[in-house]
Amino acid sequence: MNTRPAALADSLAARYDQVRAHTLALVAPLSTEDCAAQSMPDASPAKWHLAHTTWFFETFVLARHERDFTPFRPEFRVLFNSYYHAVGERHPRPQRGLLTRPSLDEVLAYRQQVDHRMLALLTSAGEDTSWRPLVVLGLHHEQQHQELLLTDIKHLLSCNPLWPAYEAASLSDGPSAGAPDTQWLNFNGGLTEIGHAGTGFAFDNESPRHQVYLAPYELASRLVTNGEYARFIEAGGYEQSAHWLSEGWDWLCAGGIKQPLYWQRNASGDWEEFTLAGRQMLEPTRPAIHLSYYEADAYARWAGARLPTEAEWEHAAAQHLQKNQQGAHATHETSCQWFGHAWQWTQSSYSAYPGFRPAPGAVGEYNGKFMVNQYVLRGSSSATPAGHARLSYRNFFPAGARWQFTGIRLARDVAIEGARRGP
Amino acid sequence: MNTRPAALADSLAARYDQVRAHTLALVAPLSTEDCAAQSMPDASPAKWHLAHTTWFFETFVLARHERDFTPFRPEFRVLFNSYYHAVGERHPRPQRGLLTRPSLDEVLAYRQQVDHRMLALLTSAGEDTSWRPLVVLGLHHEQQHQELLLTDIKHLLSCNPLWPAYEAASLSDGPSAGAPDTQWLNFNGGLTEIGHAGTGFAFDNESPRHQVYLAPYELASRLVTNGEYARFIEAGGYEQSAHWLSEGWDWLCAGGIKQPLYWQRNASGDWEEFTLAGRQMLEPTRPAIHLSYYEADAYARWAGARLPTEAEWEHAAAQHLQKNQQGAHATHETSCQWFGHAWQWTQSSYSAYPGFRPAPGAVGEYNGKFMVNQYVLRGSSSATPAGHARLSYRNFFPAGARWQFTGIRLARDVAIEGARRGP
């Protein structure tokens, strides 16, 4: 990426350059071997992320809009297709770790060549700009893979009994912060709107903006912390089926699950956590992360609360952020960890908004076809690239997924009686 | 059941007597061996249904409210518990078919004794009537098992290469009826209410009644027929991934699925269907049944439509039935197959209504703990006992379930442009 033109008049070109460079920065701490391995079918090798995000631009932009297009290597069309049936065959996902060829060097060369060609296209004076939204989509797609690259690497390193560190200080695992007492933020609800508004970029699944009716509700002012979650464990949370969804209890029993994914007790019986900076003592005031939907739901039930719906979350965050902007005082207490700490499970199954239409063409396979048996997460995590998330952003994972940076914000109904069971 | 008192002054006792007798009528065509076998983990032997529904009354009513209660046999408390953790241990579900003891005769004696004691309690002049809602719940519970008993027996008999019939004419597979052209029923939506209203019985998951906002929508005036579904197959519906949810396509590939559960081509290449009356030619005008959510969703997408939400379904059926009552002409054209033909998949994930509280005590395990990765079905089927279903009734099954009497009602958004692709 040293070949960056001195001045990029075109802001999309500048954005392209910046996003692509950030991906390379993320793999900088990794060895060639780190980049090649795949620790489970859900994860992909870093090398694959590097290639697949490049494949996106080559396939959806260059192949259609570059004059005299020839592919870098034709066989990459199959190797680095993720799931786009409309674009042809694809290499089976669980075997991505077996692709020792092409080498990392070849994949980096692939990136470099595609970047050159993309920048040439972006800075050319062509009249047809119909492809520019695809470039924007490709950059947001790349940012999604930037986060996946970190979660996949964290999982891979966690499988190594040497517990190697990705980086010196665990920046990507999230900011360390004191945890003030939880406040219950109160919202009246009523007939309101959610979904993408305005003209900026959004994925197709965030549209159309539409009306929803919300009963009055309350959301916690911050995420559940490690310390709070540890108390759930001490209270027998993983041993009493009453806290769990039936399927969650089966999941727990089948997997022999007794704590969050990366927690382990050390020889003294204290909790340690595997982080991107290696194994460390658990910090009680940081948000608890790497929790499945089942764990989030069980914790909420134990705490006498529930998970929010995605409409509640979006409505609350919108109101809250707007109020703060008006008041012009975004103190810590008012930040409320909406973004940048952990993806927040909602109780909303991932489904189409009323009037939803998938984008036309192959990119229409991007979102709609995953709308079953997944749950929506809102906000963003410490691993989410800057500028990627927004109020209407809908992340989604199956209920058993734990290798993402996923945490809990509690919600509760507003009821007349005050007393509740719970801790 | 020949010991029925001459006159049952108490209407609940009469209702008890009637529901319990209906269960026995359902097993009358079955041999002892038919009653004992279990064809898959999701299904239960008929004998188990007979015992478990009895266990419910013994455990939740007699054990708590009968003077000098002694259990019929203490070990039945574990054997015939389905999933109530709060009531203690339970026998593993996939091994229900191995319980050759107790024999069917013993289980029938168990029923008879519990019925005697229940009727004694029901007709006694005690002042404490706090347990009567539990009896009502037990009867609705038994009706649910009446339908499961039929679906489980149908599956068992379908596994037998002799394709034996349960009954002479396939009444339980649904009424045979001509299929008029589909009309699109139009609804304005707006802010409306769904959920159980009034004072009659309802399960906890139907409450509380609450407001929802609906965009304008249309529902088909009848269910998708066998003939229509067969055209989907002829058109390559099971061979083109574009019609399917990603998880649905994986499900189809893994199971080698090429048609609905009980369909088979005969030697002439014509479709036959296994029914409760044995193997028969497919009737093109009957509703297509035994479809998974994946199949229902794929058909809808292929047809240029979608599945309704549960709120749309309830709102539409309520309006429609009300209108007909006023007009006093329930012709075939206006019946619209809301009830009694097939459970109708909705795109709504099974989740808690705003303000939902599980019932207190062990019966609180009835519904809430299944609220993940299941989809709501509305209406009722030809196998649903009379008087069981209602407008607010929420049935639910996982997306891959096919052995229930499950079909498709199409929905679509009301949009300005009229043209759609489709069959």
Add this chain to the structure above:
Amino acid sequence: MNTRPAALADSLAARYDQVRAHTLALVAPLSTEDCAAQSMPDASPAKWHLAHTTWFFETFVLARHERDFTPFRPEFRVLFNSYYHAVGERHPRPQRGLLTRPSLDEVLAYRQQVDHRMLALLTSAGEDTSWRPLVVLGLHHEQQHQELLLTDIKHLLSCNPLWPAYEAASLSDGPSAGAPDTQWLNFNGGLTEIGHAGTGFAFDNESPRHQVYLAPYELASRLVTNGEYARFIEAGGYEQSAHWLSEGWDWLCAGGIKQPLYWQRNASGDWEEFTLAGRQMLEPTRPAIHLSYYEADAYARWAGARLPTEAEWEHAAAQHLQKNQQGAHATHETSCQWFGHAWQWTQSSYSAYPGFRPAPGAVGEYNGKFMVNQYVLRGSSSATPAGHARLSYRNFFPAGARWQFTGIRLARDVAIEGARRGP
């Protein structure tokens, strides 16, 4: 079987009548439901055993040698074929428990009719007697299923938490006997012969008789007892990988195996054993049974011994029984439990004798095609029908099989040094 002719001049007819009647006697204590269930893929329902043994006579004798043959029911040809590819299709083994039709009554009628026809054939004065060896084979085949019927029923009843008894006193689990001290019987070995000799019936896998060379060896004078095996457990036998074959240790870990199949500690910590007479205190002097090859091998290694080869076993038993006959004093001490107590694992993989030829035709599928990854057991068990086993008899099961009546006879090399480690 009340139609038995007053006098059966033909001894084969008498034998037929006796063996067939014994099978019916074995199912007499069972309910219709007991006869229909299948507890695991390796086991079959009693009803299936009743039908399959009948199918053998119908298919291999009547269909070929009865004038104007018509099958009892044509569809039984597929339903009750076990594994004979040459005879056509077969019903999948793991689904035998789903065949609720035909009913037990129909299967008993099938037996009765085939018995009539077989006895008619057997007592007719036809000149062609070529089929008589097939009848003899069919009777030995039926005796094998008599033993399987007992082991399969025992397994089924053991899966029932009520632990029902098959019979009042556990005759079929073997004679209760004091266990004298083990003697080491010494054999010189040398060039000797094994395999079927003479003119009596034998399965094809016992031939041809052939020479083998044996180094000097010793065999234990009786089987390992429950008490001895319990000491192996107390000594940590199931916790130390050093005693186990690598694959045996994997088998133990994967199955969470900590004791023989039917052993359980009671509330006092004492061993109980599930028997055909229900759950009983473990008798320390009876032979330990229901052991896998892995367990037998691990016990032998722990005891400083090894399992015998099948040639050693046959050579030793032949010499020993011959000596006793000459000496005419078969005291308990000299009986040595060769037969009638438990099948005895040998270290010999089940393979073809030099010069082995499978029997021609479909019955040639009887033995040869199982000659891989199974181990030979010699002797016979308490469940083996009288007159079934013989010196050259080769039973065989996979190394992990435990539901048969399988035990351990120790062997050791004759070496100059005397000292050995051991219990």
Add this chain to the structure above:
Amino acid sequence: MNTRPAALADSLAARYDQVRAHTLALVAPLSTEDCAAQSMPDASPAKWHLAHTTWFFETFVLARHERDFTPFRPEFRVLFNSYYHAVGERHPRPQRGLLTRPSLDEVLAYRQQVDHRMLALLTSAGEDTSWRPLVVLGLHHEQQHQELLLTDIKHLLSCNPLWPAYEAASLSDGPSAGAPDTQWLNFNGGLTEIGHAGTGFAFDNESPRHQVYLAPYELASRLVTNGEYARFIEAGGYEQSAHWLSEGWDWLCAGGIKQPLYWQRNASGDWEEFTLAGRQMLEPTRPAIHLSYYEADAYARWAGARLPTEAEWEHAAAQHLQKNQQGAHATHETSCQWFGHAWQWTQSSYSAYPGFRPAPGAVGEYNGKFMVNQYVLRGSSSATPAGHARLSYRNFFPAGARWQFTGIRLARDVAIEGARRGP
């Protein structure tokens, strides 16, 4: 390995140096990524082979016999233990491909340091030479891993849709040679001896040498060729259960197996084979390789022959090679492909020789504990290092293993009648 002393007076040191250098030569064509990946649980990454063979010398020689021993890195003791329970814990085998750390460079440094220390020990003038047999064992152990390294790499590269080549010409897949007509070599058998004789190195499982009696038999003068095996396929060999062991047929059906592991038809319908030199046209005169025991057995049955026993193989090869030495004319026709072409399946289950004693200590886990459900292969393959195999050498694999260089030599009984079915 550039630090090799100019003169290695000690021949064991020279041998050490030579064997260790050969391992490095084998990985020379591989990239860092190639060395790290694991294509299936049965295979190991090349990096792991490099480290594990080094671990053997560090653990069994240096740790016990080097003055002031300190391990290179203590954690390698667990990471690179293969299966020696007596030496402590070990890293789970299926996850060897996830060990991206230590890097290949670190592992090479590990090798270099251990080699230095081993050569220092080997060339020191110490009086205690008790450890020298362990060094010899370690070198034979390393040679075994040299062959595994090639088979594992071949399997890994075969999983890559680009079919990359390991080397330019497929030397390691075996010499290409014309295939003369098969002769049947005749052997009288009788009382003979097999097992390791003399003073050279042998594994414990080759001892003690012992007597066996062999009936007269014949062996084919060469291995079955690709062309012959292709005819078996054309004749429907993979479609007719009659040729197969019952377990083999189940294996074939479950895996959808229709040809040898690395065979594929090209667009013209001709057979191609994946080799270490990439994908190539099948050479009909080369020995067929990468066959399972099931396939070898099925081919032999189809051809009217059988597989040899290991005693037959050893006796025949010994006689034949001795005769040739005396006659001093090892023409091609007399070479008979005993060694250097393909490992030859025998029908002998891998078991202990009479009087077998495992070596004392941890190295006693080397062979004995695998003596169940594996079959003996004799000879050696094109991938076997020079000087590794011998007449009494016993290789062994489970019946379903196909990724080794395994082929077929036919045997048959000597019988009076001449006619046989077969091709």
